[in-house]
Amino acid sequence: MTNNRHNGIFYGVDGWTVLLYVLIVAAGWISITSASYDDSAADLLSFSHFYMKQLMWIGMAWVTAIIVLLLDERFYHMFAYPAYLGGIALLVAALLFGREVNGAKAWFEFGSLRVQPVEFAKIATALALARVMSEYSFSINRAGDLMKVAVVICIPLFIIILQNDTGSGIVLGSFLFVLYREGLNKWLCIPVLLIAALFIVSFLLSPMTLLVALILVCTLSEAMMNGQWRSRLVFLAAVMLSAILLCLVMALIAPGTLDLYHSLLTTTLAAVVFAAVYAYRSNLANIFITLGLFVGSLVFLPTTDYIFNSILKQHQRDRILSFLGIISDPLGTDYNVNQAKIAIGSGNFWGKGFLEGTQIKYGFVPEKHTDFIFCTVGEEWGFLGSVVVLTLLCLLILRLMRMGERQQEPFGRIYCYCVAAILLFHVLVNVGMTIGLMPVMGIPLPFMSYGGSSLIAFTILLFIAVRLDASTRQFSVHKL
Known part of the structure; x- marks a missing residue:
């Protein structure tokens, strides 16, 4: 006989996850209250204040959480694709008809109410990704299936970039962590990380220094793949030959008549051909992987200028250059970050x-109740309070990963890891930019930054995972 309490909506719900959620939301509301409190205001309980508005959003978020728990877990699997299409439609509508805020055309405005569709598009993308990857015949290392995953992620990413909301779009890159968890070959992950690293270092290093760095990195990677000293020496000899040829070419050509990088690329490709032929005859297959990364890096580097100057907006370029220390603008681009660090340090x-x-x-501190809410935590609660808040966020992310591991169906596991990846990325970037370790991207701190769209979307994102986990726990109990 089944106990009646098994029919309650809270049966099987992970209590620790809910408790962590409540504590973080409460910490966020206290911070928003402190950041926006004005003791000279006539009516402190008026809904014109940010902390009163946020209190209303918190109440709506809790109602939304209960609705999410009431729905059958099969609903999320069944409507993953329709939700994804709906999310794409909202992004397109915002791009065409939305209101521009802080340079990003990514908002709907209804009177005094603003809604940011990208927050809900993250939920739809996570559901669609979980649905695609949980299909019976899916294989993460099959080219066709991997292409499906790329399409699911890249369509909303492309639209978000067109909205000039690059920071929110980059969040979708956190799904790479999910793909790796599901068995994606590590050598398919490396090019993505390498692209990001090359984009950054291309602003800091000269072409010759980049060549030397690539030689060392690729030689080290090949050595890790193959323990034979012969293969290491062959590859090192090939790239050293390219460097020698480069020096000869540059010595014969008058300075300024030929671009340094194109000389480097031409001579290096000649050396790579030599190394590839030798590797093929010697059955040293791992060298091909390293050579592929090496050549791909050389081909990608010239495109960084185009990406930087033609795709990124001026304020985005300034933020990157300021973060790298190439430019200094204490009263302009650097002002927010400098004031944030002063506040946290004090x-x-x-x-x-x-x-x-x-x-x-x-x-x-500008945006002290939204993107820079962590400054309020650091200044008023100090190092100890900051550690407590970060610990709560980390525990929530770890709890989601644990929930994912105990799922009996791939859909639930993948979705839980998607949620954990999104939250982790938001925390790292938001906190990192307030202390100067990351460029300013304008993304909120989960459950703490002011905003109804953000809070309700993160609540839905989290409690779908809680609902899927509750179903798994209920099934385990009934099975016993």
């Missing part, structure tokens, strides 16, 4: 106390 260990943060209170 909190010391214990913090200044609730409503006592001077940097926050007197408006030195």
Whole structure:
């Protein structure tokens, strides 16, 4: 006989996850209250204040969470594709008819209410990705199936970039972590990471320095794949030959008549042909992988200028150059980050106390209740409070990963890891940009930054995972 309590909506729900959620949301509301509190206001309980509006959004988020728990877990699997198509439609509609805010045409405005569709598109993309990858015949290392995954991720990514909301689009890159968890070959992950790394270092290093760096990196990677010293020496000899040929060419050609990088590319490709032929005759297959990465890197590097100058907007270029230390603009591009670091640093260990943060209170930190909400935590709660908040967020992410591991169906496991990846990326970037370790991207701190779209979307994202996990736990109990 089944106990009646098994029919309750909270039966099987992971209580620790819900508790962590409540604590983080409460910490966020306290921070928003401190960041937007004005003791000179006539009516402190008016909904014109950000903290009162956020309180309303919190109530709506909790109602939404209950609705998510009431729905059958099969609903999310069944409507994953329709939700994805709906998310794409909303992104396109925002691109065509939306309101531009801070340079991004990514908002719908209904009177005083603003809605950002990209937050809900992340949920739809996570559901669609879980649906595609949980198909019976799916194989992560089959080219056709991997192409399906790429299409699911890249369509919303492309639209979001067109909206000039690059920061939100890059969040979808966190799904690479999910693909790796599901068995994607590590050598397919490396090119993606290599592209990001090359894009950054291309601004910092000269072409010759880049050549030397690529030689060392590729030689090391080949050595890790193949323990034979002969193959290592062959590859090293090939790339060294390319460097010698480069020096000879540049010595014979008058300075300025031929671009340095094109000389480097031509001579290096000649050396690569020699190394590839030798590797083929010697059955050293791993060298082909390394050579592929090496040549791909050389071919990609000239495109960084086009991406930087033609695709990125001026403020995005300034943020990247400022982050890399190439330019300095204390009263412009660097102002937000500098003030954020001052605010966090002034909190010391214990913090200044609730409503006592001077940097926050007197408006030195812009966007102090949204993207830079962590500054309020750092200044008023100090190092100790910051560690507590980050610990709660990390525990929530680890809890999601644990929930994913105990799923009996691939759909639930993949979705839980998608949620964990999105939250992890948001936390790393948001906190990183406030302390100067990441460029400013304008993405919120989950469950803490002010905003109804963000809070409700993150709540739906999280509680779908909670619902899927509750179904698994209920099934396990009934099975016993």
